[in-house]
Amino acid sequence: MAGQKVAQDTGDLVLNRVSKFYGDFRAVDDLSLTIPDGSFFALLGPSGCGKTTTLRMIAGLEEPTSGTINIGNTDITTQKPYRRNVNTVFQNYALFPHLTIFENVAFGLRRRGIKDVKSEVDKALALVELGHLAERKPSQLSGGQQQRIAVARAIVNKPEVLLLDEPLGALDLKLRRQMQIELKRIQIEVGITFIHVTHDQEEAMTMADTIAVMNQGKIEQLGSATELYESPKTAFVANFLGQCNLIKAKVQSRVGGKAVVSAKGLNFEIPLTRVSTDSDSILMGIRPEKLRLDDNGINSIKDCVVTDRSFVGTSTQYLVRTPWDLELVVFEQNDEGLHDLRVGDKVSLEWDPEHTFGLDGSQDVNAGADLDDDE
Amino acid sequence: MTILDLPRPSFSHRTSRWISRNLIRIYAVLAFIYLFIPVAYTFVFSFNDSGKSNLVWQGFTLDNWRNPCGAPQVCTAVVNSLQIGLISTVLATILGTMIAFAIGRHKFKGRSSTNLLIFLPMATPEVVLGASLLAMFLNLRINPGFWTIVIAHVMFCISFVVVTVKARIASLDPRLEQAAMDLYANERETFRYVTLPLVMPGIAGAALLAFSLSFDDFIITNFNSGIESTFPKFVYVSAARGIPAQANVIGSAMFFIALIIVIVGQAVSRRRGRK
Amino acid sequence: MAFLHTATSSATGPRSGLRSRSWTPYLLLAPGLIWLITFFIFPILSLASTSTMVRPDGAQIGTYVQEFRLANYIDAFQANQEQYIRSFVYAGIATILALAIAYPLAYMIAFKSGKYRNILLVLVVAPFFTSFLLRTVAWTQILGDEGPIVQTLKLLPFVGDSMRLTSTPFAVVSGLTYNFLPFMTLPLYASLERIDPRTLEAAGDLYANGLTTFRKVTVPLSMPGVVAGTLLTFIPAAGDYVNAAILGSPSTKMIGNVIESRFFAVVDYPTAAALSFTLMATILILVTLYIRRSGTDELV
Numbered sequence: 001m002a003g004q005k006v007a008q009d010t011g012d013l014v015l016n017r018v019s020k021f022y023g024d025f026r027a028v029d030d031l032s033l034t035i036p037d038g039s040f041f042a043l044l045g046p047s048g049c050g051k052t053t054t055l056r057m058i059a060g061l062e063e064p065t066s067g068t069i070n071i072g073n074t075d076i077t078t079q080k081p082y083r084r085n086v087n088t089v090f091q092n093y094a095l096f097p098h099l100t101i102f103e104n105v106a107f108g109l110r111r112r113g114i115k116d117v118k119s120e121v122d123k124a125l126a127l128v129e130l131g132h133l134a135e136r137k138p139s140q141l142s143g144g145q146q147q148r149i150a151v152a153r154a155i156v157n158k159p160e161v162l163l164l165d166e167p168l169g170a171l172d173l174k175l176r177r178q179m180q181i182e183l184k185r186i187q188i189e190v191g192i193t194f195i196h197v198t199h200d201q202e203e204a205m206t207m208a209d210t211i212a213v214m215n216q217g218k219i220e221q222l223g224s225a226t227e228l229y230e231s232p233k234t235a236f237v238a239n240f241l242g243q244c245n246l247i248k249a250k251v252q253s254r255v256g257g258k259a260v261v262s263a264k265g266l267n268f269e270i271p272l273t274r275v276s277t278d279s280d281s282i283l284m285g286i287r288p289e290k291l292r293l294d295d296n297g298i299n300s301i302k303d304c305v306v307t308d309r310s311f312v313g314t315s316t317q318y319l320v321r322t323p324w325d326l327e328l329v330v331f332e333q334n335d336e337g338l339h340d341l342r343v344g345d346k347v348s349l350e351w352d353p354e355h356t357f358g359l360d361g362s363q364d365v366n367a368g369a370d371l372d373d374d375e
Numbered sequence: 376m377t378i379l380d381l382p383r384p385s386f387s388h389r390t391s392r393w394i395s396r397n398l399i400r401i402y403a404v405l406a407f408i409y410l411f412i413p414v415a416y417t418f419v420f421s422f423n424d425s426g427k428s429n430l431v432w433q434g435f436t437l438d439n440w441r442n443p444c445g446a447p448q449v450c451t452a453v454v455n456s457l458q459i460g461l462i463s464t465v466l467a468t469i470l471g472t473m474i475a476f477a478i479g480r481h482k483f484k485g486r487s488s489t490n491l492l493i494f495l496p497m498a499t500p501e502v503v504l505g506a507s508l509l510a511m512f513l514n515l516r517i518n519p520g521f522w523t524i525v526i527a528h529v530m531f532c533i534s535f536v537v538v539t540v541k542a543r544i545a546s547l548d549p550r551l552e553q554a555a556m557d558l559y560a561n562e563r564e565t566f567r568y569v570t571l572p573l574v575m576p577g578i579a580g581a582a583l584l585a586f587s588l589s590f591d592d593f594i595i596t597n598f599n600s601g602i603e604s605t606f607p608k609f610v611y612v613s614a615a616r617g618i619p620a621q622a623n624v625i626g627s628a629m630f631f632i633a634l635i636i637v638i639v640g641q642a643v644s645r646r647r648g649r650k
Numbered sequence: 651m652a653f654l655h656t657a658t659s660s661a662t663g664p665r666s667g668l669r670s671r672s673w674t675p676y677l678l679l680a681p682g683l684i685w686l687i688t689f690f691i692f693p694i695l696s697l698a699s700t701s702t703m704v705r706p707d708g709a710q711i712g713t714y715v716q717e718f719r720l721a722n723y724i725d726a727f728q729a730n731q732e733q734y735i736r737s738f739v740y741a742g743i744a745t746i747l748a749l750a751i752a753y754p755l756a757y758m759i760a761f762k763s764g765k766y767r768n769i770l771l772v773l774v775v776a777p778f779f780t781s782f783l784l785r786t787v788a789w790t791q792i793l794g795d796e797g798p799i800v801q802t803l804k805l806l807p808f809v810g811d812s813m814r815l816t817s818t819p820f821a822v823v824s825g826l827t828y829n830f831l832p833f834m835t836l837p838l839y840a841s842l843e844r845i846d847p848r849t850l851e852a853a854g855d856l857y858a859n860g861l862t863t864f865r866k867v868t869v870p871l872s873m874p875g876v877v878a879g880t881l882l883t884f885i886p887a888a889g890d891y892v893n894a895a896i897l898g899s900p901s902t903k904m905i906g907n908v909i910e911s912r913f914f915a916v917v918d919y920p921t922a923a924a925l926s927f928t929l930m931a932t933i934l935i936l937v938t939l940y941i942r943r944s945g946t947d948e949l950v
Contacts, residue, residue, distance in 0.1 A: 061553050081556040094554035098572045107568075108558035157558070403758040406751060407773060410831065413788035414777045420791075430791065470682035481675035489679065496690050498881075500889025500933065502906045503926045506913055507693035510700050510923065530689040533682055591782050593892060594906075598913070610783040614896055618787060626784040633779035637772050 011072020012037050013058065013161055013193060018067030019217075020053050027053040029217035031067070035161075035195060035210075040187050042208035043197045046240070046368075050217040051197045055163050058195065059088045071160050082111070087154035088163040092170070093146045095138035101125075101149055102134040108157040124156035125149075127186060144175045151183070155190060162187075164196045168203065180206050201241045205229070213237050215368070229287075233276045235359055238285050239368035245288065245328045246365045249358075251280045259358065264324045268299045269353040281361030288317070288329040290355035293339045297350030304328075306345045316340075320347060414630060421623035430617045439620040443628075446619035452609035453625055459521070459605065460589040463528035467589075468582045470529070471536025478537070479544035497534045504531060505598030512599065519601035527599045528592060532585040539584060543577025576644070587633070701923035714919060726924040730908050734928070737904040738936075740819070740894075741887035744826035748834040748883050749876065751827070756838035756875075757868075761847070774835050786825055786896050790816050793824075793897070817899035825893035833882040841875020842868070877944045885933055905929055 013035040020028040028050040035041045043051040056062040058069060060081030068077045076084050087108065095104050105124055106117040114120070125131040128148035138146055147167055154162055164183070168176045184207050187194045198204050204211050205225035213220045213228060213236070221228055221237045232238035235246060249263035259270045261284060268284060275282065286299075295302050301322055308319035311334075318330040318341065330349065332339060341347060384392075394401070424434035444450035478489065496504065508527050512519055551573070555565040593607040600608060610622055701722055703714035727734065759770045777785065791797055793815040803809050815821055845868065853863040891906030905925060912922035 059557055061557070080561070081553070082559045082561050086557075088554070088557045090550050090554055092548070092550065094548065094550040096551060096554070096569060107555070107560070111559040111564060111568075153558070399754055399758045399762055402754050403770075406755045409751075409828075410774070410777045412792060413785040413828075414780050416788040416792055417780055417784050420788075431796070470685055473678040474682040477675040477678035481678070483675040483679070489683065492683065492686055492691075496686070498885055498933070498937065499694075500886060500906070500929060502889045502891065502909050503694075503697070503930050504690070506909055506922060506926050507697035508689060509913065510919060511689075511693040511696040513919075514696055514700075526689055529685060533686060537682075587779070591778075593783060594890075597910075607781055607783045610781060610787060611892070611896075614783070614787050614790075618784070622784065626780045629781065630776065630779045634772070634776055637776075641768055641772070 011070075011074075011160075013195075014070045015054070015058075016068045016070070018054070018057060018064045018069060020050075020057060020062060021065045026217045028057070028064075031217070031219060033212060033219065033222070035193060037072075037160075037193055038191050039209045040184065040194045040207060041196065042204035042211045043195065043214055044199070044201060044204040044211050044240075045214035046199055048216075049214040051214050052165055054214070055088075055165055055195065055197050058161065059086055059163050060084050061088075085160040086163060087157050087159040087161075088165060089147075089150045089154050089167045091165045091167065093138075093150040093167075095146055095149060095153070097138055100135050100137060101130070101141070104138065104149060105153045105156055107153065112157070120156050124152040127155065127189070128152045128182075143170055144179065147171065147179060148182070151186065155186070155192070158190075159192060161193045161195060164194060166198055167196075168198075168200075176203070183207060205241070213240060215240075230355075231274060231276075231357055232285065233359065234367070235283055235285075235363040235365060236368035238357070238359065239366065243288050243329050244369075245286050245291070246283045246359070247285075247326065247328075248361060248365070249282055249284045251275075251282060251358075258353070261358065264322075266301065268356065270356045270358045271353055274354075274356060275358035277358065277360035279360055279362070283359040283361050283363060283365060285357045285359060286328075286351050286355060289315075289331040289333070290351050291320075291328065291330045291349050292351060293318075293330065293332065293341065293347050294350050295348030298353055299356065300348060300350035302348040304347050304349055306341045306343055306347055309341065309343055320349060322349075414627075417623050418627045418630075421620055421627050423620050423623075425617075425620050429620045429623065439624045443621050443624045446621045448604065448609055448613075449606075449619060449621045449625060452604045452606045455521070455604055456590050456606040459524050459528060460586045462525050463532060463589045464582050464586040466525075466529045467532035467536050467585045468578060471533045471581060471585075472540050472578055474533070475537045475540035475544055479541050493534045493537050495534075496531050497538075501531075501592075501594035505595040508595070509598040519599045520603050523599045523601070524596055524603060524605065527595050528589040531592075531595060532588055535584055535588060536581040539581035540574065540577045543574050543580075547573055583636075590629075697923045697926060700919050701927055703920045705918075705920075719920075722920050722924045723928060726921045727928055729921075730905065730925060733903045733908050734905045734925075736902070737888050737906065737929075738932070740823050740826060740902075740904060741884050741890075744823050744830065744887050745834075745880050745884045747823070747827040748830055749880060752831055752834040752838055752879065753876075756835050756842055760839055760842035760845075771839070774839075775832055778832055782829060783892065783896075786829065786893060789821070789825055789828070790897055793821055816897060817902070819898070819902050821897040822894050822902050822904075825897045826887045826890060829890075829893065830883040830887055833886075834879040837878035837882065838872065838875040841872045841878070845871045873944060877941065881937060881940070885937065888933055889929060 013033075015031055015033040018028060018031045019026065031050075031054065043054060045051045053062060057064050060076070060079055060083075064077060068075055070076065071085070076086075095101075096107065099107070102121055102125075105121045109117045109120055121134070122131060125134060128151055130145060130148055130152070133141060133145065133149075138149070141149065147170075150167065151164075167183075168179050171179060180203060183194070183196075196204070196207060205228075209224065210222065211225060211228055212222045215236050221233045223231075228237055229241050232241070232244070238244040238246065247263050249261040249268065252260045252262050252267070254260075254272055254275075257272050259272050259275050261268050261270060261282060263284065270284065294300075303323050304320045306318055307321050307327065310317045313334065315331045315333050316338070318332065320328050320330050322328065328349065339347075420429055420432070421439055422435050422437065423429055423432055424436040424438070425431075439445065474489075474493065477483065478486065505527070508523075508530070509519065512523055517523065547570070551569055552565050555569040556562075560568060591607060592605075593611060596605050597608055597611070606622075606625065610618055613619065613622070699716065700714070702716065702718045702720060704717045704719050704722075705713065706715050709715075755774070759767060759774070763770050793799055795814055795816070800813065800815055803815075804811065804813060849867060849871070850863055853867045858866065889906050891904055891910050894902050894904045894907050909922045909925050909929075912918045912925065
């Protein structure tokens with residue numbers, strides 16, 4: 001029996017209050033999400049945050065404990081995976097070892113009863129530029145080639161949504177960069193919704209139109225790479241994407257579009273639009289590359305000391321200790337105006353208010369920082 | 376001092392170093408010789424011009440190989456063993472594979488009891504297996520014969536099939552089956568196009584194992600065969616007077632056939648992995 | 651629209667996600683398990699019941715009456731104590747010898763065989779394609795009085811003319827050792843093969859010489875194989891009677907021989923049954939103690 005004809009339905013992918021519990025453990029907790037048709041979407045987060053579970057529920061390999069999943073007008077929440085118009089690129093590729101590359105790519109087409117598979121398979125293989133390997137077996141291909149075949153095998157079925165479960169994890173750095181560009185190109189060319197799960201924030205920021213940062217089964221923040229990076233709403237997001245300096249401070253006033261906050265006797269200015277909490281206790285955040293080693297800005301801290309310095313080619317990274325023994329990270333671009341400081345030098349820091357953001361002060365300053373990669 | 380001036384180790388020194396480094400390989404050669412002595416003996420004496428009693432070398436002849444059924448009981452016994460082996464293998468492989476799939480791919484209550492039940496026959500001495508089965512047949516007034524042998528063989532082969540196939544199933548990446556379902560194969564199609572082909576080598580191995588266990592079995596067969604003859608039973612019974620050389624022919628032939636099957640099987644799987 | 655659904659996998663965490671209808675596994679299990687229950691469990695129970703039967707006085711040979719006579723066990727044991735103990739001694743010696751012979755062989759194939767590994771594995775199993783009985787009978791010829799070994803030994807000054815190898819305990823134990831060698835070698839090989847050679851290199855890096863590395867790293871890591879191999883050898887060897895029958899004499903009878911003769915020659919089913927159970931019980935006890943000491947719980 002050929003696989004049932006799958007309901008064709010264009011439309012956005014909507015997750016509505018989806019939860020997945022394993023006993024007491026909440027893998028996914030009341031998650032609601034709308035992914036626009038045709039976008040490249042990333043689910044980003046550390047291992048165990050629920051991103052893979054969410055993906056599997058969209059694929060149909062896990063069933064939600066509660067909530068619904070819809071594509072357009074079709075409720076796919078309880079549909080078996082072989083009834084959904086959704087395909088997955090698995091983390092270890094999961095190519096069928098006993099079939100040739102051709103048969104691997106043709107698998108989905110055959111199950112749906114499509115007679116002429118050759119032209120479709122050839123097109124898919126051409127898309128990933130591996131048509132010459134059609135008669136080989138997966139074990140004869142390199143990791144990068146297997147990965148591209150896995151993509152071809154999924155795409156050839158023209159799904160509504162293509163799910164990618166950390167597909168680039170096993171590749172070395174150079175190949176990974178190449179594949180990131182490749183996947184982006186393919187997505188634009190075929191116009192399918194891509195949902196990419198990863199723990200690598202650089203990867204997510206490079207490839208995705210929209211990123212959802214997940215932590216402990218919930219979405220911390222949803223937005224474009226720029227939004228998430230420049231205007232994080234939680235300490236977790238601030239620390240997870242790139243590096244961040246967070247300083248505990250108290251709001252003194254909110255007047256004329258500006259918030260004045262104080263920390264250790266010093267006053268700082270933050271535009272009110274960039275403060276994401278009503279509470280008076282906040283964490284003031286500045287990205288390391290926004291800090292300048294001068295003392296004539298609106299926001300500044302004088303009398304600091306350089307405690308560490310690393311030259312990494314494009315920039316020099318300093319650790320600078322404030323008079324109250326807090327260590328801040330500063331990146332200085334390697335161009336003119338280079339300060340070239342040494343350990344022990346006295347220095348002042350300054351930055352623009354527009355580069356500051358204010359987060360709720362009750363959060364853990366270290367949330368999302370230094371999480372081990374799970375490989 | 377150049378390197379040419381350094382004293383070279385003496386011949387005896389080098390020899391003793393070579394020996395100590397290769398000691399284990401030398402040992403292995405000796406061990407293999409030990410393993411093959413009776414096989415070689417059997418093979419050599421299959422050429423003995425012996426008449427009924429194959430105890431003393433009397434002369435070389437190819438007659439035994441040309442006419443392996445010259446001693447009539449030999450062929451009856453072999454044919455019986457082959458028939459029993461075939462039927463038992465088919466039954467044991469089917470039953471055992473089903474159990475292996477149940478254990479390996481499903482959740483159910485009583486899993487540990489099932490594992491124990493599978494393990495017990497392998498841990499029970501053959502005397503006990505054979506004697507108990509015979510006792511039951513006698514109590515039920517069933518005369519031992521061809522079919523009681525088959526029943527007994529299936530019984531003790533099932534466990535071995537389960538263990539072999541279960542191991543193969545366990546080594547299967549479950550994500551392959553998930554990928555199949557993701558690619559529009561329902562449960563039946565997933566089993567047919569992905570699971571079964573990948574488990575097949577394990578099933579084939581289990582079948583071969585079952586056949587060789589059945590063909591070569593003596594103790595359990597002896598208890599449950601009545602007057603029916605099998606090859607091992609024939610050899611045992613004729614051991615006192617001298618086994619006809621034709622039995623040696625059969626034994627040697629089995630050896631070579633099995634050897635060829637294994638070598639061919641290895642070559643095929645290597646070729647399949649490479650292609 | 652909220653949709654409530656009971657969780658399928660609970661404490662075990664995420665499984666493969668494949669759910670099966672709840673009666674499929676039972677359907678799969680049923681035929682095989684029924685076969686085993688009918689032709690293994692019932693017979694064992696039947697044997698248990700036979701073991702307490704008694705032949706009434708004056709009744710025909712082969713007829714028995716259930717009297718729950720537990721003394722059958724004591725009688726059987728006392729009458730055959732010698733063979734009983736001998737079986738375990740022979741099996742024990744054979745197991746130790748098999749271990750001594752097989753371990754270096756398995757070691758060599760696991761670590762020093764290079765590209766010949768698969769061929770060597772086949773060669774370990776190959777002799778056993780010849781019928782086990784033919785091989786054992788071959789040993790009677792090879793160890794026979796006219797055979798090369800005895801003839802050579804008789805050349806030695808301290809060997810008498812009446813020296814023989816067949817029909818001796820030596821022959822029986824050698825037969826047992828030989829016949830169960832692959833059962834010992836293959837699990838040993840499997841266990842040794844799993845050892846990452848870099849572990850051994852690390853030991854060397856940490857100042858262990860070859861012998862110490864072997865003692866402290868290789869041997870402990872190969873223990874699962876040793877346990878499996880010794881069990882697979884000892885259990886069948888203890889109950890064997892073929893080797894004793896072909897290579898031995900009446901004075902080397904093992905408990906297997908006694909059970910067989912009680913069944914067929916003397917037609918004394920209760921004794922045979924009692925002996926069988928005693929054998930099984932002893933093996934089970936020994937095996938349990940052994941496993942508990944070596945700490946391997948996953949056998950199947």
